[in-house]
Amino acid sequence: MLIRSWNVYHGRSHPAGRRGYLRSALELVSGDQPDVVCLQELPLWSLPHLAGWSGMQAFPARTKRAPFGARAGRALTAAHYGMLRSAFTGQANAILVRRDHPAGDLRWLAISDPRGHPRVCQAVRIEGKLVVANIHASREVAQRQVDRALAWLEDLVRPGEPVVLAGDFNASLTLPGFSAPHGGIDDILVRGVQASPLLVWPVERRRQNGVVLSDHAPVELTIPL
Numbered sequence: 692m693l694i695r696s697w698n699v700y701h702g703r704s705h706p707a708g709r710r711g712y713l714r715s716a717l718e719l720v721s722g723d724q725p726d727v728v729c730l731q732e733l734p735l736w737s738l739p740h741l742a743g744w745s746g747m748q749a750f751p752a753r754t755k756r757a758p759f760g761a762r763a764g765r766a767l768t769a770a771h772y773g774m775l776r777s778a779f780t781g782q783a784n785a786i787l788v789r790r791d792h793p794a795g796d797l798r799w800l801a802i803s804d805p806r807g808h809p810r811v812c813q814a815v816r817i818e819g820k821l822v823v824a825n826i827h828a829s830r831e832v833a834q835r836q837v838d839r840a841l842a843w844l845e846d847l848v849r850p851g852e853p854v855v856l857a858g859d860f861n862a863s864l865t866l867p868g869f870s871a872p873h874g875g876i877d878d879i880l881v882r883g884v885q886a887s888p889l890l891v892w893p894v895e896r897r898r899q900n901g902v903v904l905s906d907h908a909p910v911e912l913t914i915p916l
Contacts, residue, residue, distance in 0.1 A: 692820065692916045695720060696729040696857040696879055698827070698907040701780065702737070705906040713737055714744050716904045719897065721745035721787060725911070727817070728787040729825035729857040729879075734780035747787040752799040752813035754827070755782040784858070786815045786825050793818040800843040802836040803829065812840035814847060820916045821884070822848050826858035833862035841866065853883035853916070859907065877910045887913045 697720050702713025713734070720728055721744075728747065735756075741749035788794040799813035807829060814824040824844055828836045837860065848854055856869065857879040863872045869880040873889040892909045 692727070692914050693725040693911060694727045694729075694823070694855055694857060694879055694914065695725045695909055695911040696731075696825070696859075696877060697909040698731040698859040698877060698905065699733060700905040700907060701732050701734050701782075703905065705903045707906075708902070712899070712902065712904050714740070715899055716897075717741065717744040719899065719904065720909055721747055724789060726789050726792065727815075727823050727855070729823065730785045730787065731825070731827040731859045733783045733785055735783055736780060738783055738785070741785055741787065745787050746790070748790055748792075748794055749785055749787055750794070750796045750813065750815050751783050751785040752811050752825070753781065753783045754811050755809045782809070784811065784813060784825050784827055786813060786823055788815060788817060788823075792820070797822065797847050800840065802826070802839040804832070807832065810836055812836075812843065814844060816847075821853040821855055821914075823855045823857065826856065826860065828858070828860050828862065830861040833860055834864055837864055837866065851883065853881065853914070855914070856880045856882075857910075873910075875910070877907055879910060879912050881912075881914060884914050884916065 699716045702711040738751045795816045797814035799811045802812050803810035812826045816822050859877050861876050863874050869882045889912050897904045
């Protein structure tokens with residue numbers, strides 16, 4: 692089972708330019724039919740398009756509202772993607788699951804403090820296989836936010852059920868019972884099952900027509916399920 696995670700940077704290029712490339716990013720990350728893709732930093736207007744662009748089941752979790760609405764936020768940001776981001780478009784995370792896997796949404800938990808940048812952890816159960824959780828934490832309080840997420844997950848996970856925690860941790864964290872961190876802020880940690888070494892995509896793999904997609908590289912691993 693191939694598990695992949697990517698902070699898509701609202702579809703911006705790196706370095707950020709005027710144009711957005713979110714559809715290209717979604718088509719790229721899903722094009723080889725991975726089993727699961729965890730996404731961070733999606734604009735709210737993109738959520739109705741996730742299933743169509745990826746060909747996968749889409750389970751979104753909104754993290755930050757768009758003050759003038761998703762459609763207006765998209766129009767405002769389209770003027771220059773390099774200058775404007777979640778201030779107008781809002782923000783979300785999502786878990787994509789291959790369509791032949793029976794999957795159920797376990798919803799999400801707010802893990803940020805009320806005055807902090809809105810953050811959530813979301814989870815999806817792939818029946819008979821595992822629970823996948825997707826997180827985007829804040830750098831200064833990453834450990835506290837991840838601890839909240841893990842306490843929530845403990846109430847969802849069935850005895851002996853493998854767990855995958857993927858996302859942008861903004862830190863390298865060691866979590867009791869999980870595989871060791873790989874040293875980057877984007878990571879995939881597993882519990883209850885052995886996984887392959889983490890693969891970080893080289894820059895050329897996310898370069899399209901001379902443009903590098905996102906300021907983060909996708910990360911992935913496989914587990915024998």
